[in-house]
Structure formats: C-alpha cells, structure tokens
Amino acid sequence: MSGSRGGGEGAARDALIARAAQAARDYAAAVRDRPVVPGAEALDALDAFAGPMPDGPGDPAKVLDTLIETGGPATVAQTGGRYFGFVNGGLLPIGLAARILADAWDQNAAMGVMSPVAARAEATCEAWLTELFGLPAGTKAGFVSGTSTATLCGLLAARHRLLANAGWDVNARGLNGAPRLRIVTGAEAHGTVLKAIAMAGFGTDCVEYVPVDANGAIRADALPTLDKRTLFIAQAGNVVSGGFDPLRPIARAVRDAGGWLHVDGAFGLWAAASPAQRHLTDGLALAHSCSADAHKTLNAPYDNGIVLCADGAALTAALHNSGSYIVLGGAARDGMLTTPEMSRRARGIELWAILAALGRSGVAALVGQLCARAAQFADELPRAGFPVLNDPVFNQVVTACDTDAETEATLARLQASGTAWMGGAEWRGRKVIRISVCSHATTPDDVTATVAALAKARDGAQP
Numbered sequence: 001m002s003g004s005r006g007g008g009e010g011a012a013r014d015a016l017i018a019r020a021a022q023a024a025r026d027y028a029a030a031v032r033d034r035p036v037v038p039g040a041e042a043l044d045a046l047d048a049f050a051g052p053m054p055d056g057p058g059d060p061a062k063v064l065d066t067l068i069e070t071g072g073p074a075t076v077a078q079t080g081g082r083y084f085g086f087v088n089g090g091l092l093p094i095g096l097a098a099r100i101l102a103d104a105w106d107q108n109a110a111m112g113v114m115s116p117v118a119a120r121a122e123a124t125c126e127a128w129l130t131e132l133f134g135l136p137a138g139t140k141a142g143f144v145s146g147t148s149t150a151t152l153c154g155l156l157a158a159r160h161r162l163l164a165n166a167g168w169d170v171n172a173r174g175l176n177g178a179p180r181l182r183i184v185t186g187a188e189a190h191g192t193v194l195k196a197i198a199m200a201g202f203g204t205d206c207v208e209y210v211p212v213d214a215n216g217a218i219r220a221d222a223l224p225t226l227d228k229r230t231l232f233i234a235q236a237g238n239v240v241s242g243g244f245d246p247l248r249p250i251a252r253a254v255r256d257a258g259g260w261l262h263v264d265g266a267f268g269l270w271a272a273a274s275p276a277q278r279h280l281t282d283g284l285a286l287a288h289s290c291s292a293d294a295h296k297t298l299n300a301p302y303d304n305g306i307v308l309c310a311d312g313a314a315l316t317a318a319l320h321n322s323g324s325y326i327v328l329g330g331a332a333r334d335g336m337l338t339t340p341e342m343s344r345r346a347r348g349i350e351l352w353a354i355l356a357a358l359g360r361s362g363v364a365a366l367v368g369q370l371c372a373r374a375a376q377f378a379d380e381l382p383r384a385g386f387p388v389l390n391d392p393v394f395n396q397v398v399t400a401c402d403t404d405a406e407t408e409a410t411l412a413r414l415q416a417s418g419t420a421w422m423g424g425a426e427w428r429g430r431k432v433i434r435i436s437v438c439s440h441a442t443t444p445d446d447v448t449a450t451v452a453a454l455a456k457a458r459d460g461a462q463p
C-alpha cells in the first residue's frame with residue numbers, strides 16, 4: 001500500500017513522524033523540571049530561526065531537529081503545572097494525542113462531505129455541550145479559534161436578528177442607514193468584546209457601560225432601561241478577578257425588552273458544567289448566545305473556541321456562504337454555516353476526544369480541581385503576608401505587595417526565576433499580581449512552592 005510506496009519516501013516520512021513523536025514524549029516527560037520561562041541562552045539560540053530564507057530545499061530531518069533542539073527550549077512551559085499567566089489552559093494528554101492524530105488526518109471541517117468524521121465530532125460536541133452547559137435544546141455551535149472569534153459570531157448573529165426584527169436585512173443592506181442598535185456591557189468587559197463590537201461595525205464610542213461591584217461583576221441594581229434594539233454582552237468570568245455577572249436578572253431584563261443577550265464565558269462558562277460551581281452561571285439558559293474556550297478551563301490544545309447560539313437560524317444567516325461548487329445540506333453537518341471561515345481545521349476532533357474521555361463528572365472534577373487550587377492560593381497567600389484582593393469565586397486570585405513599586409519588582413523577580421509565572425494587572429486602582437489556575441497539572445505542592453517563591457521574590461532573594 002501507500003505506506004511502502006517509493007520505499008525511501010515512506011521511510012523518510014516515517015522517520016520524521018517518529019522523531020516528532022519521540023520529541024513530544026520527551027518534552028512532556030521533562031516539562032515539570034524545566035524553568036517555566038526560557039533563559040537567555042535559549043532565547044539567543046532562536047537566531048537559528050532567522051536569517052535569509054533558504055534558496056532551495058533542505059533536509060526536512062535537519063529542519064525538524066532545529067525545531068526540537070532550538071524551538072523546544074525556547075517554549076514557555078505552560079503545560080508543566082506552575083504557569084499561572086493570563087488564562088492559558090494546560091493540556092490534557094488525550095487532547096494532545098487526539099490532536100496529533102487529527103493533524104495526521106488533516107481534515108477540512110468546512111463541509112460534511114469533506115470530512116464525515118469532523119462533521120460527526122462537531123455534531124456530537126454541539127449536542128454534548130448544549131446539555132453540559134444546560135442550554136436550550138437545538139442550540140447551534142460553531143467551532144472556531146477562540147473566544148475572540150466566538151464572541152464576534154455571537155454579536156453578528158445578534159446583529160442579524162435584532163435588525164431583522166426591525167425589518168432590515170443586514171446581509172443585503174449593511175449598516176449604512178440601518179436602525180441603530182444599543183450596545184450595553186459591563187464596565188469590566190474583556191478587551192476582545194470591545195474588539196468584536198468594533199469589528200461588527202457598532203463602534204466602541206456608543207457602548208453603554210453598566211457599573212460593576214467590587215469583584216468586577218455587573219450590578220443587577222444598576223441595569224439601565226433596555227429595549228428591543230439592545231444587544232447586551234455579559235461576562236461569565238472576569239479575566240482578573242474571576243467575577244461573574246448576574247446572568248439571571250440581566251437575561252430577564254433583556255428578554256422582557258426583546259433584546260439579545262450574549263455571554264462571554266471564555267473560561268467561566270465551564271462553571272455551568274460543574275454542580276459545585278453552577279450557581280455562578282445561573283440564568284445562562286436564558287442567554288441568546290454565548291462563547292467559551294476549550295483551550296482554557298477544559299485544557300484542550302490550542303486553538304479551540306466555541307460559539308453557542310440558541311437562535312441557530314440567526315447564527316447561520318449571519319455566517320452563510322454558498323457557491324456553485326459548494327456541497328451543503330448532506331446528511332453530515334456543514335461546519336462552515338456556523339463559523340466565519342470556510343476551510344478550517346477539525347478542532348472538534350480533540351474536543352470530542354476530551355469530552356468523551358472525561359465524561360460529565362470528569363469535566364466537573366476538572367473545573368472543581370482548578371477552583372480548589374485557587375482556594376488553596378487564597379488560603380496560603382495571606383499566611384505568607386499577601387492579601388487576597390478579589391473574591392476568589394472561581395480560578396482567579398489577585399494579590400499585591402504594599403506598594404505598586406514593590407508589587408512590580410516582586411513580579412519581575414518571580415517571572416525571571418523560572419519557578420513559576422504569573423502576570424500583572426491593574427485592579428481597583430492599584431498594581432496587582434494575578435494568579436490564574438488553569439491547568440490540570442497544577443498540584444497542591446505546586447501551589448505551596450509558588451507561594452514560597454513569591455515570598456522570596458518579595459523579600460528580594462532569588463526565588
């Protein structure tokens with residue numbers, strides 16, 4: 001068969017794949033013992049990536065060696081258990097394995113006819129996530145690169161529906177002269193929400209911001225009067241504090257007015273999948289659309305985001321695409337009808353594999369574990385002299401030193417130490433250190449070691 005075709009070509013391919021697989025194994029086995037950030041030597045070696053483009057072909061095995069030997073040491077070890085930066089999730093072994101296989105399959109998930117396996121994986125994920133998050137039956141999903149794109153999709157579906165309700169076909173007539181929509185969100189909306197508002201043509205200047213409480217969550221008592229032209233974007237999980245907007249009163253108000261509610265739940269939507277955390281997303285089922293990342297809380301490989309839309313017709317209308325050569329509407333699902341892209345990698349495959357491997361209780365346990373480690377931080381930090389500045393309801397913990405200068409110096413020393421990594425932010429008028437627990441690989445010992453490293457960094461010692 002083709003495996004032996006040409007002998008030499010097959011052998012070279014097999015050797016490349018075997019070498020990459022071995023390197024992936026070696027990396028995973030050693031990542032816990034590596035510095036979390038690459039040192040100066042590893043960064044200097046990256047010059048091997050630069051220089052003029054080769055005039056002609058080289059030896060692929062040598063290229064792979066450069067990646068392994070020079071690229072690997074320059075990675076940020078975010079799969080190792082002591083990476084708490086941004087909200088970057090870890091990587092479950094089944095997700096990695098499924099990703100490797102899916103990459104070998106190189107499926108295009110645009111249409112069912114292009115990849116029955118991708119279509120079936122996406123269809124199953126759509127059904128499973130709808131149930132897992134407690135969303136209305138018939139919810140449509142789009143499998144995209146991340147929450148940025150997922151939020152844009154939700155906003156485009158909203159734009160389509162709200163304008164159609166006003167007798168305006170936005171696909172045909174555009175926004176020039178269209179009825180004006182009101183865009184309402186919390187004062188702590190994520191930057192990607194504002195970006196989506198801009199990309200969708202609403203303009204960020206006309207956003208109406210709702211005041212938030214001490215944890216960065218919208219105050220239900222501060223909601224403005226809404227109307228049927230209102231697109232409301234709420235948040236499940238503030239990127240600094242982890243605070244959740246109160247979805248039920250917001251959804252009630254939006255629904256009573258006849259508007260549209262989108263929920264940015266990049267990492268926090270997964271609370272809905274865990275009985276112990278589900279209260280945080282109470283009312284989610286009343287939203288019209290929501291967005292989430294599998295590459296954050298679920299620890300899927302990058303990139304893996306999902307838009308979920310109760311008004312599937314609006315999502316499909318907003319993202320429709322056709323052409324004489326395009327084959328749609330077969331027995332299998334056509335992914336491109338719910339995504340901005342046409343060609344798209346089959347990220348539903350590793351999403352399916354993770355959900356199948358964890359099951360409902362496994363997803364809940366993963367969410368619960370991240371929250372438990374965050375609670376451990378909140379418990380141990382004060383004993384090391386670090387205040388907890390947020391209400392750590394989910395996976396985020398915010399702390400600081402006595403002064404902004406001390407906070408920044410401490411953070412810089414901690415980041416340079418390679419023991420752990422976390423980022424900074426501004427929170428309620430001061431510089432803070434934000435700890436985001438997002439990896440299944442983080443153990444209780446990792447938390448304790450990280451708190452100790454933070455204390456050493458504050459005290460000026462090399463952690």
Ligand SMILES: *Cc1c(COP(=O)(O)O)cnc(C)c1O
Nearest residue numbers: 087146147148190192239266293
């Ligand atoms: C990470 C994040 C986003 C953006 O998600 P991407 O996957 O990076 O596009 C949006 N909102 C919140 C609250 C986030 O944490």
